[in-house]
Amino acid sequence: MTEVEVAEITAMGMKSIGAALAVGLTGIASGIGEMSIGAAAVGAVAEKKDMFGLALIFTVLPETIVIFGLVVALLILFS
Amino acid sequence: MVQSSSSPGSYIYTSTRLRVRKSKLLTPAEYHRMLNMGLSEITRFIGETEYQKEVEELGTSFSGVDLIELALSWNLAKEYQRVIDMAPGTLKQFTKTYLERWDIYNVLTILRGKIQGLSEGKIKEVLIPAGSLNKMVLDRLLAEESCERVIDGLKNWHLEPVLQSHAAAAISSGSFSQMENDLYKKFYADLLKVEEQGVTGADQFIKFVKLEIDTLNTKTIFRMQADAVSKASRDLFIPGASFTLDELEQISGLSDQVEIIDALSARIRNEPLLIALEELREKKTTLNEINIKLTKAHLEQMERLSRIHPFSIHSVLVYLEKKKYEVANLRALARGKESQLPGDVIEQYLVI
Numbered sequence: 001m002t003e004v005e006v007a008e009i010t011a012m013g014m015k016s017i018g019a020a021l022a023v024g025l026t027g028i029a030s031g032i033g034e035m036s037i038g039a040a041a042v043g044a045v046a047e048k049k050d051m052f053g054l055a056l057i058f059t060v061l062p063e064t065i066v067i068f069g070l071v072v073a074l075l076i077l078f079s
Numbered sequence: 080m081v082q083s084s085s086s087p088g089s090y091i092y093t094s095t096r097l098r099v100r101k102s103k104l105l106t107p108a109e110y111h112r113m114l115n116m117g118l119s120e121i122t123r124f125i126g127e128t129e130y131q132k133e134v135e136e137l138g139t140s141f142s143g144v145d146l147i148e149l150a151l152s153w154n155l156a157k158e159y160q161r162v163i164d165m166a167p168g169t170l171k172q173f174t175k176t177y178l179e180r181w182d183i184y185n186v187l188t189i190l191r192g193k194i195q196g197l198s199e200g201k202i203k204e205v206l207i208p209a210g211s212l213n214k215m216v217l218d219r220l221l222a223e224e225s226c227e228r229v230i231d232g233l234k235n236w237h238l239e240p241v242l243q244s245h246a247a248a249a250i251s252s253g254s255f256s257q258m259e260n261d262l263y264k265k266f267y268a269d270l271l272k273v274e275e276q277g278v279t280g281a282d283q284f285i286k287f288v289k290l291e292i293d294t295l296n297t298k299t300i301f302r303m304q305a306d307a308v309s310k311a312s313r314d315l316f317i318p319g320a321s322f323t324l325d326e327l328e329q330i331s332g333l334s335d336q337v338e339i340i341d342a343l344s345a346r347i348r349n350e351p352l353l354i355a356l357e358e359l360r361e362k363k364t365t366l367n368e369i370n371i372k373l374t375k376a377h378l379e380q381m382e383r384l385s386r387i388h389p390f391s392i393h394s395v396l397v398y399l400e401k402k403k404y405e406v407a408n409l410r411a412l413a414r415g416k417e418s419q420l421p422g423d424v425i426e427q428y429l430v431i
Binding site: 040041044046048 | 087088089091092093094095096099100103
């Protein structure tokens with residue numbers, strides 16, 4: 001295997017690690033965010049059933065962080 | 080004191096639930112509507128709110144003001160138990176400790192009822208089994224024939240030594256006021272000891288206890304001034320908060336209301352209470368108005384604390400306190416209507 005080939009494989013590996021970190025870390029971050037919002041949302045819905053829709057929207061708001069992570073990962077992999 | 084750990088999620092869950100429950104309490108507009116209603120309309124109105132289950136359960140056996148009284152007491156006790164069940168970790172322990180005040184209320188109610196020869200059923204109507212002495216213990220105490228036997232039946236209660244020390248004098252004189260003072264003093268002294276145990280969140284609980292002690296002492300000072308109690312009695316005050324007993328004795332010795340307000344304002348850092356004191360300086364008010372104003376300031380400060388520390392014991396305590404005053408308001412409304420008092424007179428006794 002030539003030095004160029006080794007460098008290409010290493011670059012690909014680094015890209016993959018970067019993409020994995022982007023998705024993984026944003027996943028953890030949104031999990032942390034959703035923990036508090038989810039607990040509050042379940043508490044509110046337990047007392048007022050009609051708050052379900054609103055509570056659900058608030059709970060999934062941190063999911064946007066993962067979407068950003070996914071976009072970044074795709075850009076890393078396919079750019 | 081039990082130290083248990085719970086996830087942050089369960090604190091957030093409980094605090095939010097109680098916040099929502101607090102928002103369901105009766106609004107000033109609803110109180111104003113009730114002020115224009117008759118007793119039966121009030122019963123029907125209450126029966127459509129959070130008290131529905133109790134009103135329906137008791138509706139077949141009771142009517143009128145007795146039905147309202149009992150439904151309110153049952154609902155309050157049930158609500159307190161539900162909050163204890165719901166609270167996680169240290170919040171549960173603090174809530175239980177806070178609710179132990181109802182033990183004092185229940186024991187004194189039984190003793191006072193017994194000495195006045197009231198029937199078991201009549202005493203039971205006003206008991207709130209929310210503290211460490213549950214329904215079974217209270218029923219056993221109610222079945223006792225005399226005050227001495229009631230006190231003997233409380234051997235395992237942690238405040239029993241205070242009861243025993245005042246028992247003979249209180250029963251012979253028929254007045255339990257000194258016993259009551261000392262029970263509450265011991266109760267608050269025990270609450271303040273929570274700080275020494277190093278439990279997580281104890282600092283917030285202590286903030287509440289000190290706030291309550293300050294409010295109670297302030298009320299006592301104004302009551303002494305209104306009743307023109309000449310001898311400054313330090314026995315009436317609870318130590319441990321913003322003022323020492325010497326300072327409280329000194330302030331209570333002042334005869335002019337403005338001087339009292341100056342002395343209190345110089346040390347109190349709680350803004351709603353300061354505002355209330357300033358308002359009292361500006362116009363002459365009755366003792367009842369002062370009491371209501373101070374209670375409102377107390378609740379306002381609790382509300383502020385619960386906003387500053389949203390997932391602490393404050394959100395539990397502010398709900399429990401507001402619920403207590405809602406029940407007291409409804410009771411005052413029902414009793415006032417039964418006595419055919421005009422709406423504006425009843426309104427003066429409501430904390431809204």
